[in-house]
Amino acid sequence: MPSPFTVQWVHATLRAALNEAIREGLINTNPARRLRLPRTRRPHAQVWTRSRVAVWQATGQRPAVAVWTTEHLTEFLDYVREDALYPLWWLAALRGLRRGELAGLRWVDIGLEIRELTVVQRLIHVNGRLRVVPPKSEASQRTIALDAETIRLLRCHQQLQHLKGLGAAGWVFTREDGQPIRPDYLTARCRRLVAASGLPPVRLHDLRHGAASTALAAHVDLRTVQDQLGHASIVLTSDTYTSVLPELHHEAAEATTRLVLTTARRTAHKLRKRTIRLRRRPTNQPPR
Template sequence: MGSGTACGVAGSCRVPRQNRHDDNLLGNDVDPATAVVTVGQWLDIWLEMRQNLSFSTRRLYTQHVRDYLKPYLGSVPLRSLTVARVQAMFAALIRTNSSRARPLSYATLQRIRGVLHAALNGAIRRGLLDRNPAHWIELPSGRRPRAVVWTEGREAHWRETGERLAVAVWTATQTAAFLESSFEHPLHVLYLLVALLGLRRGEAAGLRWCDIDLDARVLQVSHQVQDHNGRTVICPPKTESSVRVLALDSISVSALRSLRAERRRGLPAGAALTGFLFVNQYGNPMSPGYVTHAFRKLIAEADLPPIRLHDLRHGAASLSLAAGNDLKVVQAMLGHSSIVLTADTYTSVLPCLAHRAAEATANLVMKAARRTAKKVRRHSRKATRHYGTKKNRRPGSTRKSAHKIRA
């Protein structure tokens, strides 16, 4: 856990330049027709030119370039890059990673292709390449894994086979068990806020005391912290909609008051509490990587089904929907830019939501059926009073003739 570093101008955290020997290739006096540039060199140059990337996006692009693109394509001359060569790289990635415990997902393969495609488009614009080989790449079809709940049956299957779910959330009971078992841990309040408010990991780790008003019972998300090269850097939230003000429930307020009282011990009387809520031994913001590491250990100690820390955020949204909160409210809580994303991700998670919808539909039909039955009985009673029963009806009279007379 390194020292905190402020982010750069205009909300983007710049990564120090690491390829100054390639700077001559950025000049306008370079003839694209004669320049000999490898794919690896161009990827480095392209990343240098993309100064408008957010910190998290730059980190993701850099990771894909370092871990996947350069090892397979880095030494290939840019002009010699072919569709077959790129397709072979993806075949090797799929083959190599299939043997791992957690192989590359379809979404990750698509992102790797997207980074390469964008970089090669940049090379085309500078006259270093005639066409984009990544455009014709075929990847295996796949669907984004849907979140499911750790039901008793799934938990029993996991305990028997060790088979994990790709994306899973805890039930309310399992969430409560985790929060109870982690009560004495220094990061207990952080996990509580993620579980109840759906904060992202970096948002929770980056909370400052000035972001919280316990009297007004609100919390403001205005930035996040991320890990980069052994340092913890402070950056803007993921998107514009991620900047938000959240209402605090009584449990969160109580936990934050206790944490504040604990932090104030040793301070001079009346001194204001400043800085971050969750800090390391040096007083710097807690590394998100450590937050995840501690979370995994606490799950194992509590003997609960495994989930990712991000799944705790999924669980907050799912439980909020199960509690009857409106989808728009959940969208605002999560900081989603689109309600479609919220609906697509969470409405199919908890069985109780489906049961509630099924019951509502059935109740609607049954209410309509009861209203119809009442009308029929009312009409029958009126007809009986008007025509008389079969027993006291006048000889020779019929319902039909009576109806004609009445008409």
């Protein structure tokens, strides 16, 4: 049975097609407008805490959308460090690029000197063929800042690509014959690598969720995370992709209490610990 999100997507596609039929004069009204669809609630990403890992190991149950802790992520990156697509996994996990954006990335879109990456296209697989299409939305066409370590990885990848004679077509990530990679291949390969690593399961797209969480844990502001992910609305970023890591909640709790106690000391107010005094009953008095 299709999920509510699939039903919503099919309905949106059908409604758009029928609207086009109205413009062409083929029909007068759009019957899809009268359909009642099941209400959907966007799933929130959940972090693989120890308790969730234990449940998964015991029962196989897992959250609909799950992200790794930073410890899980570093363990995975260490496991795949010799993989030919290691820089791709790095970009997915730390910069949150979508699989089509990664597959469609060209060297001309990366400014190694200015440490920037521009998303201007993506690859999709339709009817057995790869097609270059625009980004998912206007906001998805974006420029992403790159750090020194990412630049180092990309330079090494570029040099290795030239040594193998695979850089002629200009794609950043290619197959062994130099042709671009199908996005669904990336999904399958990521699934195999995650399973082989022994880590709790995440999907390739979950690395994008985790990129937002990791950025927030590093105290990157929400608007910057929104721009990095290419979201048109900051609400979408905060509601869906920013499942902050557990340590960030603890930091927030400690910071809030620290502010109150610091203010109390500065204003000479005393906040004493609550004490509980127990009144002793006479030994000859029965309990009530």
